[in-house]
Structure formats: C-alpha cells, structure tokens
Amino acid sequence: MTIDRRSLLGWIGAGSAAATTTAAQTPSSAMPVSFQHGVASGDPNQTSAVFWTRVTPGGDGAADIEVELQVARDAAFSDIVRRTQGLRARAERDFTVKHDLDGQGLEPGTEYVYRFIAGGVTSPVGRVKTLPAGPTTDVVLAVASCQLHPGGLFNAYDAMAKLDRLDAVVHLGDYIYEYGASATDYGMATATRLNRIPQPPHEIVSLADYRLRHAQYKSDPDLQAAHARAPFICVWDDHEITNDAFITGAENHSSETEGDYSVRKATALKAYYEWMPIREPRAGLTLEHINRSFDFGDLASLHMVETRLLSRGEQLDYEKDLTVSTVEGQPRPDVAAFEVKRNDASRDLLGAGQLEWLKSALTASKASGKTWQILGNQVVMARVAGPDLAKAATPEQVAGFLGQLPDAYRPRVQAALQLFTLGVPFNLDAWDGYPAGRERLYAACAEAGVQPIVLAGDSHAFWVNELKDAAGARRGAEFGTSSISSPSIGDLFGPLPLGELLAQTNPEVVFCDQKAKGFIVLTITPDAVRGQLQSVSTILSKPYDLATVKTFAVTRGADGISAPTEV
Numbered sequence: 001m002t003i004d005r006r007s008l009l010g011w012i013g014a015g016s017a018a019a020t021t022t023a024a025q026t027p028s029s030a031m032p033v034s035f036q037h038g039v040a041s042g043d044p045n046q047t048s049a050v051f052w053t054r055v056t057p058g059g060d061g062a063a064d065i066e067v068e069l070q071v072a073r074d075a076a077f078s079d080i081v082r083r084t085q086g087l088r089a090r091a092e093r094d095f096t097v098k099h100d101l102d103g104q105g106l107e108p109g110t111e112y113v114y115r116f117i118a119g120g121v122t123s124p125v126g127r128v129k130t131l132p133a134g135p136t137t138d139v140v141l142a143v144a145s146c147q148l149h150p151g152g153l154f155n156a157y158d159a160m161a162k163l164d165r166l167d168a169v170v171h172l173g174d175y176i177y178e179y180g181a182s183a184t185d186y187g188m189a190t191a192t193r194l195n196r197i198p199q200p201p202h203e204i205v206s207l208a209d210y211r212l213r214h215a216q217y218k219s220d221p222d223l224q225a226a227h228a229r230a231p232f233i234c235v236w237d238d239h240e241i242t243n244d245a246f247i248t249g250a251e252n253h254s255s256e257t258e259g260d261y262s263v264r265k266a267t268a269l270k271a272y273y274e275w276m277p278i279r280e281p282r283a284g285l286t287l288e289h290i291n292r293s294f295d296f297g298d299l300a301s302l303h304m305v306e307t308r309l310l311s312r313g314e315q316l317d318y319e320k321d322l323t324v325s326t327v328e329g330q331p332r333p334d335v336a337a338f339e340v341k342r343n344d345a346s347r348d349l350l351g352a353g354q355l356e357w358l359k360s361a362l363t364a365s366k367a368s369g370k371t372w373q374i375l376g377n378q379v380v381m382a383r384v385a386g387p388d389l390a391k392a393a394t395p396e397q398v399a400g401f402l403g404q405l406p407d408a409y410r411p412r413v414q415a416a417l418q419l420f421t422l423g424v425p426f427n428l429d430a431w432d433g434y435p436a437g438r439e440r441l442y443a444a445c446a447e448a449g450v451q452p453i454v455l456a457g458d459s460h461a462f463w464v465n466e467l468k469d470a471a472g473a474r475r476g477a478e479f480g481t482s483s484i485s486s487p488s489i490g491d492l493f494g495p496l497p498l499g500e501l502l503a504q505t506n507p508e509v510v511f512c513d514q515k516a517k518g519f520i521v522l523t524i525t526p527d528a529v530r531g532q533l534q535s536v537s538t539i540l541s542k543p544y545d546l547a548t549v550k551t552f553a554v555t556r557g558a559d560g561i562s563a564p565t566e567v
Contacts, residue, residue: 043292068117233302380431386424535548
C-alpha cells in the first residue's frame with residue numbers, strides 16, 4: 001500500500017487547519033493547546049515505531065494534558081489500525097509525548113500516517129514506514145548531519161521532504177548546537193542576517209536551556225516537514241552536549257563557570273531523549289548507550305554506534321601535544337613523538353564493550369544472510385592527512401588565501417598548513433586521532449567476515465572513501481555527508497579547491513567536496529549501495545535548487561566489496 005505524497009502533504013495542511021478551527025471554537029476562558037513543534041517518528045522496526053510530539057499547553061501550563069495517538073492506513077484516517085488513548089504530556093518531560101507501539105498492529109514494509117489529538121486540537125499529520133521483513137529488493141535512506149540553526153536555512157530538509165521515495169532518515173548528530181548569540185559566537189553573522197538568533201541567547205547549560213534550544217530547532221518548518229515525511233534513526237555527536245565532547249569533559253566546557261561536566265552531560269541527554277523520536281536505552285544501560293541495530297529484511301542491517309560519551313578519550317591537539325623545538329633558528333616539530341602519542345593503544349572511540357556488541361551484531365547480520373552491513377558512525381573514518389597547499393597553489397595564491405582570513409583565524413590556519421606539509425592528520429577529532437581503536441574495529445569486522453559501508457557526519461563536507469587497515473587490506477567503504485547548514489572549512493579557502501587537494505593527497509579519499517551543503521540519498525539493492533551527494537544551491541534564501549554533486553556506487557563480488565566508483 002502506497003500513500004501518495006501530494007495527498008499526504010495536503011493532509012498535513014489539513015491537520016494544521018483542524019487545529020486552527022478547533023481553537024476558534026474553544027471558549028476564550030480556556031486557552032487551547034497547540035502543536036507548535038510538529039510530529040515525528042523514529043526507530044522503526046518491522047511492526048512498530050516511536051511516535052513523538054510536543055503539546056504546547058494553554059493557560060498556566062501546569063496540569064498534565066491527555067493525548068490520543070491515531071495510526072491509519074489512509075490519509076483520511078478512515079482506516080485506523082491503532083488508536084492509543086490516555087497518553088500524557090507532562091511538565092516533567094517538557095510536555096513532550098513519546099509512544100512506542102511495542103510491536104502491535106503494524107505490518108512490515110508498510111506505510112502509515114499518524115496524528116495526535118489533545119484538548120480537541122488535531123496535530124499535523126506524519127508519515128511512517130515500518131522496516132521490511134524477508135526478501136527485500138531495495139531501501140532508500142537519507143543521511144543527514146550538522147544543522148546549525150543560526151548558520152542558514154534548512155533548505156536541505158525541505159528537499160528531503162519532497163523526495164518521491166524515502167524509507168527513513170539516518171541522522172548522524174549535531175542536531176542542535178550549544179552556542180550563544182554574542183557577535184562572535186558560531187554562525188552569528190548569518191543568524192543576524194536571517195533573523196535566526198539562538199534561543200536562549202546564551203550558551204546552553206541548564207535543563208531549561210537545552211529544552212528551549214530543542215524547541216527552537218523543532219519550530220523550523222523545513223525540519224518539521226522532514227520529520228513528518230519519514231521516520232528518523234538518530235545518534236548524537238558532540239554539540240547535543242557541547243563541542244568536542246569526550247568521556248570526562250569537552251573543549252567547550254569550563255567546570256569553573258559551567259559546573260560539573262557530568263551534570264551538564266546528564267542534563268543534555270535528558271532533554272535529548274525528551275525531544276527526539278528515539279527509544280530509551282535498553283534495560284540496565286545508562287543514557288549514554290544509544291548504540292542499537294535495525295534490520296531491513298534480508299538486504300541490510302544498520303548498526304548505530306556511539307563515539308563520544310562511552311569511551312572516547314580526550315582529543316589530541318597540535319598546540320598542546322606536538323612539541324616544537326628550535327634548531328638553528330628554525331622551528332622543528334617532533335612529529336615522531338607526537339605519533340607515539342597518537343598511536344597509543346589506549347586511544348579509542350568505541351570501547352571494549354561496544355566493540356564486542358558490534359562484532360556480535362555484524363556476525364549475526366552476516367549469518368542471517370543479509371547482503372550489506374552499514375555503520376551509522378559520527379566522524380570520518382578514513383585516513384586523511386592535511387593538505388599541502390604548495391602542491392596546488394602558487395605562493396601568491398596561498399598568501400592571498402591567508403590574507404582574506406579573519407585575524408582571529410589566520411595564525412592558527414597558517415600554523416596548521418605548515419604542519420600539514422609533514423603529513424599529519426587533517427582532523428584529530430575524527431578516527432585519525434584514535435588509530436589504535438580504528439584498527440581494533442577493522443579487526444572485529446574482519447573476524448565477523450564483513451566489509452561494512454560506513455556513514456559519517458561531523459565534517460561539514462561530502463566524502464567518498466575507500467577504507468583500508470594498517471596493512472593495506474580493504475576493510476570497507478565510507479560515505480560522509482556534508483552539513484545541512486553548518487559552515488564548512490572549505491568556505492574559508494575561497495577559490496582554492498580544498499576537497500580536490502585532499503583527494504589528491506590521500507589514497508583512501510576517492511572524492512571530497514568541502515563546500516556544498518546538503519545530504520546523501522543512499523539506495524541499497526542486492527547488487528550495490530549507491531550514494532547520491534545532494535546539494536542545495538543556497539542556505540541563505542528561498543527558492544533554491546537541488547543538484548546531484550556526484551553519485552558513487554559500491555558493488556559486491558566474490559572477493560568482497562569494490563572500491564567506490566563514480567556512476
């Protein structure tokens with residue numbers, strides 16, 4: 001059964017109209033509730049999904065609000081298959097409602113529509129598709145990451161919502177950002193131009209802060225449309241808590257001014273679980289255990305891993321961890337000593353427990369006959385050394401590039417470019433900062449007999465990579481998605497082709513675009529996994545154009561998967 005997209009969009013509008021009509025009939029003495037943050041579904045399986053909304057209370061907003069969920073086969077809701085009454089929007093969960101049907105009433109591989117009703121007001125209508133069971137010919141996913149609300153319009157989500165086929169959205173993190181609204185805060189130059197000022201207008205630390213920031217993001221109509229279009233399968237990265245998070249701290253956290261990091265982390269995760277359409281952690285596990293798996297019939301399994309809060313050690317930093325001495329009046333970085341630190345066996349992102357879980361899940365996936373194993377992972381996995389600009393630009397071009405940088409960035413960028421001539425990693429916050437952990441992951445994949453398709457976010461750039469272990473054996477392939485609206489490093493480079501230079505410098509990098517904004521459409525069939533890199537022409541205005549930057553495919557043969565090839 002297929003629900004026509006245009007009909008559904010009409011009913012989404014009808015849902016909003018129903019809320020308006022009902023409100024007009026409500027006595028003025030009792031202010032009506034409303035659904036200002038849309039609806040969403042997530043974590044689908046073969047017979048269920050998580051359904052989410054937030055009810056904005058009327059009046060003083062102190063009392064619980066009773067909510068009904070309806071799931072139907074048709075956009076007119078004449079064939080309702082599940083009606084769940086007695087749900088509660090409570091102040092203790094910021095009036096969010098999240099309900100898992102718990103395996104009842106839905107059929108595999110089937111599209112449904114859903115809506116909520118509270119106080120006589122009807123929510124917008126959403127669409128959900130359960131995961132297939134048994135023989136499966138294809139699956140279409142969108143892959144998204146990094147949506148800085150002050151950084152630009154969410155045109156990519158509008159484009160995503162208009163796709164003719166979309167089974168689910170895989171979101172790899174940085175769903176919100178924690179920064180404030182001072183003139184020098186991240187993205188504020190664009191925020192002022194577009195009137196997208198962060199709320200609250202300071203860096204978020206308290207539970208009320210995190211809730212309000214989630215509410216602002218969920219108020220965006222393009223993001224609401226994408227959530228209404230298909231279920232989301234999400235994992236956080238760092239900005240849902242604070243920049244460059246690790247187990248015991250973060251780059252953007254000060255215990256002196258912002259309190260105990262563990263309290264801030266727990267606060268951020270509470271708000272995340274309230275505001276996202278995601279299942280709570282399995283019994284006996286802490287909130288950090290967001291890792292979980294999804295099966296798409298006999299075609300593929302998707303394993304979402306956690307690389308920030310469970311086991312990540314503190315990031316290395318060139319300024320702090322790379323010793324520079326002066327020899328004959330010239331600075332000489334001790335790269336050899338730095339490499340000893342970087343390759344320390346204790347450096348890891350997954351940890352032993354999560355790696356064992358993942359190895360077991362990969363083994364079970366292959367044993368059950370699934371063709372593809374996919375890792376939903378936050379940060380770029382390929383080996384990526386920094387670019388040597390002297391190989392791609394004249395001294396005059398390099399000087400011109402440095403000259404146009406803001407004064408605050410110029411010394412740091414200049415120092416980094418000098419280091420990159422020595423072959424050091426481009427990004428120490430990615431897997432390149434944890435090579436021993438990456439080798440353990442590759443070994444686990446080899447023991448499970450799989451070569452996974454790795455998905456990556458975080459970098460604000462498109463990547464297509466061939467993954468190899470330290471011995472040079474192909475261990476997988478990687479599709480990295482650019483940002484929805486967050487600034488890219490390539491934006492600083494002006495006309496210099498940073499992405500092309502990174503591809504030329506690094507054998508594992510097949511393609512890189514450091515400027516385009518958008519998402520990936522991942523089409524999975526028994527023969528191939530195809531990634532279409534979709535870019536919006538602008539994030540500063542509407543209308544916009546949607547274009548395919550490149551399309552690459554990974555095929556499977558008797559000897560394993562191929563390297564990514566442009567198609």
